[in-house]
Amino acid sequence: xxxxxxxxxxxxxxxxxxxxxxxxxxxxxxxxxxxxxxxxxxxxxxxxxxxxxxxxxxxxxxxxxxxxxxxxxxxxxxxxxxxxxxxxxxxxxxxxxxxxxxxxxxxxxxxxxxxxxxxxxx
Amino acid sequence: xxxxxxxxxxxxxxxxxxxxxxxxxxxxxxxxxxxxxxxxxxxxxxxxxxxxxxxxxxxxxxxxxxxxxxxxxxxxxxxxxxxxxxxxxxxxxxxxxxxxxxxxxxxxxxxxxxxxxxxxxxxxxxxxxxxxxxxxxxxxxxxxxxxxxxxxxxxxxxxxxxxxxxxxxxxxxxxxxxxxxxxxxxxxxxxxxxxxxxxxxxxxxxxxxxxxxxxxxxxxxxxxxxxxxxxxxxxxxxxxxxxxxxxxxxxxxxxxxxxxxxxxxxxxxxxxxxxxxxxxxxxxxxxxxxxxxxxxxxxxxxxxxxxxxxxxxxxxxxxxxxxxxxxxxxxxxxxxxxxxxxxxxxxxxxxxxxxxxxxxxxxxxxxxxxxxxxxxxxxxxxxxxxxxxxxxxxxxxxxxxxxxxxxxxxxxxxxxxxxxxxxxxxxxxxxxxxxxxxxxxxxxxxxxxxxxxxxxxxxxxxxxxxxxxxxxxxxxxxx
Numbered sequence: 001x002x003x004x005x006x007x008x009x010x011x012x013x014x015x016x017x018x019x020x021x022x023x024x025x026x027x028x029x030x031x032x033x034x035x036x037x038x039x040x041x042x043x044x045x046x047x048x049x050x051x052x053x054x055x056x057x058x059x060x061x062x063x064x065x066x067x068x069x070x071x072x073x074x075x076x077x078x079x080x081x082x083x084x085x086x087x088x089x090x091x092x093x094x095x096x097x098x099x100x101x102x103x104x105x106x107x108x109x110x111x112x113x114x115x116x117x118x119x120x121x122x
Numbered sequence: 123x124x125x126x127x128x129x130x131x132x133x134x135x136x137x138x139x140x141x142x143x144x145x146x147x148x149x150x151x152x153x154x155x156x157x158x159x160x161x162x163x164x165x166x167x168x169x170x171x172x173x174x175x176x177x178x179x180x181x182x183x184x185x186x187x188x189x190x191x192x193x194x195x196x197x198x199x200x201x202x203x204x205x206x207x208x209x210x211x212x213x214x215x216x217x218x219x220x221x222x223x224x225x226x227x228x229x230x231x232x233x234x235x236x237x238x239x240x241x242x243x244x245x246x247x248x249x250x251x252x253x254x255x256x257x258x259x260x261x262x263x264x265x266x267x268x269x270x271x272x273x274x275x276x277x278x279x280x281x282x283x284x285x286x287x288x289x290x291x292x293x294x295x296x297x298x299x300x301x302x303x304x305x306x307x308x309x310x311x312x313x314x315x316x317x318x319x320x321x322x323x324x325x326x327x328x329x330x331x332x333x334x335x336x337x338x339x340x341x342x343x344x345x346x347x348x349x350x351x352x353x354x355x356x357x358x359x360x361x362x363x364x365x366x367x368x369x370x371x372x373x374x375x376x377x378x379x380x381x382x383x384x385x386x387x388x389x390x391x392x393x394x395x396x397x398x399x400x401x402x403x404x405x406x407x408x409x410x411x412x413x414x415x416x417x418x419x420x421x422x423x424x425x426x427x428x429x430x431x432x433x434x435x436x437x438x439x440x441x442x443x444x445x446x447x448x449x450x451x452x453x454x455x456x457x458x459x460x461x462x463x464x465x466x467x468x469x470x471x472x473x474x475x476x477x478x479x480x481x482x483x484x485x486x487x488x489x490x491x492x493x494x495x496x497x498x499x500x501x502x503x504x505x506x507x508x509x510x511x512x513x514x515x516x517x518x519x520x521x522x523x524x525x526x527x528x529x530x531x532x533x534x535x536x537x538x539x540x541x542x543x544x545x546x547x548x549x550x551x552x553x554x555x556x557x558x559x560x561x562x563x564x565x566x567x568x569x570x571x572x573x574x575x576x577x578x579x580x581x582x583x584x585x586x587x588x589x590x591x592x593x594x595x596x597x598x599x600x601x
Contacts, residue, residue, distance in 0.1 A: 010389060012422045016396030019415065020403070054385065082388035084381065102392035105399045 002116060003027045005046035007037040007063065008080065009055040013101075017050065020105050021112070034058030038066055041075075048116055049077045050099075050108075053089060064093040076115045147317035148281060151294045158323040159294055160185065163257055164192035166292055167209075170255035171198050176208040176243035178256040178289075185259065186211050207246035210239055218260045221279075227272060232279045233286075240287045254289035261312075262295045270308050277315035297322050303352065379549040379562070386433055386561055390426035397422050436563045440548065443570045450489035450574045454601045457493070457526060458484045461518055464497040473510040476501075480518030485601035486526050492571045496579075499564040500530040500591050506560070508534025508588065524597035525577075531590040542581040575599060 004026045006017045011032070018028045029044045031037035035058040037049070049067075053060030064077065076096035080103065083089045090098030097115050099108050153159040167177045167189060179186060189211075193200045203209035221232040244252045258280070264273035280291055293316065300309045313319045320326060325341075328334050397419040404411040442448040458480050465476045497516075504514040512533040521527045537545055544550050546569040551562040565579075572579045577595040584590045 010393065012393035012426065013389075013396065015418065015422070016393065016400060019400050020396075023403070023407075082385045082392070084384065101388050102395040105396065105403065 001025075001027045002048070003029060003044060003046045004112065005029045005031065005037060005040060005044065005049045005075075007031045007034065007049065007055070007060075008052035009033060010052070013052070016105075017108075020109065024109060026112075034060065034063030034066070037063060038070070041067070041071065046075050048112060049075050050112070051077055051079055051095070053079060053081045053083065053093075061093060064095070078111055078115065148277075148284065148291045148315075149293070149318040149320060150312060150316040151292060151320045152297050152322040153294060154297050154322050154324060156185075156188070158327070159296075160188040160192055163189055163292070163294075164196060166255055167257065168193050168196045168198050170253060171200075171203050171209060172196075173253075174208075174247060174249060175253040175255065176210075176247050177203075178210045178212070178239055178243055178254060180212045180214050180217050180256075180258045180260060182214055182259065182263075186213075208243060210243055212239075214258070214260045214263055218263060221260075222272065222276070225269070225272065227275045227279060229279060229282070232276075233283055236283060237287055240283075240289050244288070254287075256289050256291045257294070258291065259294055261293055262299070265295060265299050265312075270311075274311055274315060277312070281315065303348075375549055382549075383433075383437065383561055387430065390430045390433075393422055393426045394430075433561065436561055436567060439567050440563050443567065448570060448574065450492050450571070452487045452489050452575070452599075454485055455488050455490045455493065456483050457486050457488065457528075458482060458518055460490060460494055461497055461516055461528070464494055464501060465516060468498075468501045468505065474505050474508065475511070475513045477513060477515045478518075479515060481520075484518055484520060484526065486595060486599045487601050488575055488595070488599060489571075492574075496568050496571050496593060497528070497530075499568045500528075500593070503564060503591070504530050504532035504534065504589075508532040512588075521594065521597075524600050526593075526595040526599060528593040528595075529590055531584050531588060533586070533588040536583060536587055536589045537581045539583070545581060546579070 002025075004017075004021050006014050006021075006028055007030075008014050008017070009032050014030050014032070018030065021028045029040055029046060031040055033055045037051075038058075040046075051060050051063065058066075060079065060081075067077070073096075077093075079086070079090040079093065079095040079098040080101060081089045081098065082101040086098045086100035097111050099111055151159065151162060153162070163179075163185070167179060170177045171193070179189060181189070190200050200209055204211070217235075220235060221227060223231070240254050240256070244254050247253075261273040261276050264270075264276065277293070280293075283289075284291070295312065299305075325334060325337055328337055401411060401416070401419055404415070439448065461480065462478055465478055468474075469476055501514065501516070508514070514533075515529075515531045517527075517529040517531070519527050546565045548566045549562040550566070551560060569579050572593055572595075575595055576598060577593060579591065579593045582590040582592060
């Protein structure tokens with residue numbers, strides 16, 4: 001089963017993602033900041049990471065830096081951002097893709113499935 | 123006893139015009155108007171030719187032609203003097219090309235060319251001790267061209283030539299070449315290379331010593347006023363630069379604020395849109411929504427619209443404060459009850475423990491809605507910057523002076539000493555890098571509301587860790 005790691009400090013936004021991704025057949029793991037997310041990766045082996053950038057504690061930038069150091073490009077990273085230029089923000093951390101906030105659920109799902117090149121069940 | 127008010131009868135100052143051809147050494151004549159120069163020049167050259175002596179004029183065509191006209195008007199036969207070899211007129215630009223080939227003066231060429239001309243003219247004079255009156259404006263051409271160093275070199279070559287040849291030399295510069303205050307130094311260098319300096323006609327044309335002394339006095343006053351004006355302008359320029367820097371900083375702060383505000387507004391909107399779409403998908407795909415999910419979605423929509431509303435209220439409050447339009451309507455209010463009710467609202471949604479220390483009732487004259495905002499902001503900050511499960515203590519008391527004191531103490535990260543004033547500034551976030559949420563307006567609005575009540579708010583470091591915010595209302599707030 002395809003496993004998605006959702007990293008966002010806003011509980012409501014994580015809940016939206018959990019609902020929609022689980023409905024589509026993904027398994028979802030949640031983290032509220034970068035540090036918690038790093039701690040989860042070794043045990044959970046996510047296939048894709050959906051990452052908010054502005055978070056208290058370890059933010060998205062620091063998370064990507066540490067993640068690349070430890071794991072390189074093991075799982076693709078989708079940046080989820082409220083910044084005015086979402087594409088630029090994604091490029092800043094050489095993310096694999098980006099989705100601007102407030103996001104459309106269909107756009108987000110399309111982004112996840114196209115980056116994985118598979119359907120959720122496989 | 124009488125005081126003499128008569129004009130001075132003797133003068134020990136140098137003659138300031140070249141009234142007739144006298145031995146002037148190496149003189150420089152400054153001038154404003156061409157006619158004045160030509161008049162002075164025709165007296166200098168005319169008196170030499172009239173006395174049977176020689177003259178050499180190295181000038182522009184306009185000046186050479188103007189001079190010949192004036193000489194004829196004076197009754198001097200210039201053509202005859204030319205044919206006798208006593209009068210030599212040369213073009214300034216052409217002569218310059220010869221003595222300074224490639225733009226650089228050649229001392230050997232200068233000395234031999236001009237030395238020969240002076241010697242030739244002197245030998246054409248029919249009497250003993252011949253005099254040569256020379257006029258040159260190659261230097262003025264160079265100066266007008268910005269070639270100041272070359273002009274000074276030419277002036278010095280003339281001085282060198284005077285050591286081996288006998289002649290009187292007059293140079294002329296229009297004053298318009300020196301209209302900048304930065305020209306002062308080079309103007310001084312020109313004066314230094316001449317043995318005699320003749321001011322422009324605004325001074326030399328004045329009739330008599332008394333008028334000239336008055337003119338000098340007026341010029342001194344003008345110089346003084348200009349000096350002061352320059353100083354004043356420099357000061358204003360400095361102030362303007364400073365002000366410009368402040369404005370740029372203010373614009374940068376506002377830009378940063380707008381980007382933070384947009385981000386803050388997008389967060390609740392993301393939740394609202396997300397949950398609305400979740401419910402629509404459920405209806406569309408499953409034709410059913412689980413009650414649990416519906417409950418969660420509606421709770422979130424309720425809370426996030428409230429959050430949006432608060433953000434917008436803060437933006438509007440800030441706009442009102444900046445326009446000086448924020449007003450309060452103070453009425454008799456039980457502050458103890460007000461504080462307890464704010465605590466009760468906060469407790470429902472937070473994992474912090476609140477302790478209220480204060481009397482059962484404490485009446486004061488405040489705007490209850492605005493004061494509730496103050497307490498809410500302070501409690502919200504205490505919660506935001508302290509760990510879950512931390513204790514927030516709210517103490518309310520009547521001060522010894524009859525005023526009111528409200529203290530909100532938390533066990534959180536605290537306010538660094540350097541930030542204790544700045545946290546109340548508009549758009550300021552002491553922990554921006556770590557926490558990042560919020561507009562940086564809560565404490566700014568708090569301070570403004572407290573100030574409208576005549577009170578003060580400040581941040582302190584309690585004995586243990588954490589922070590304490592103190593609101594002090596004056597005795598006049600007593601009910």
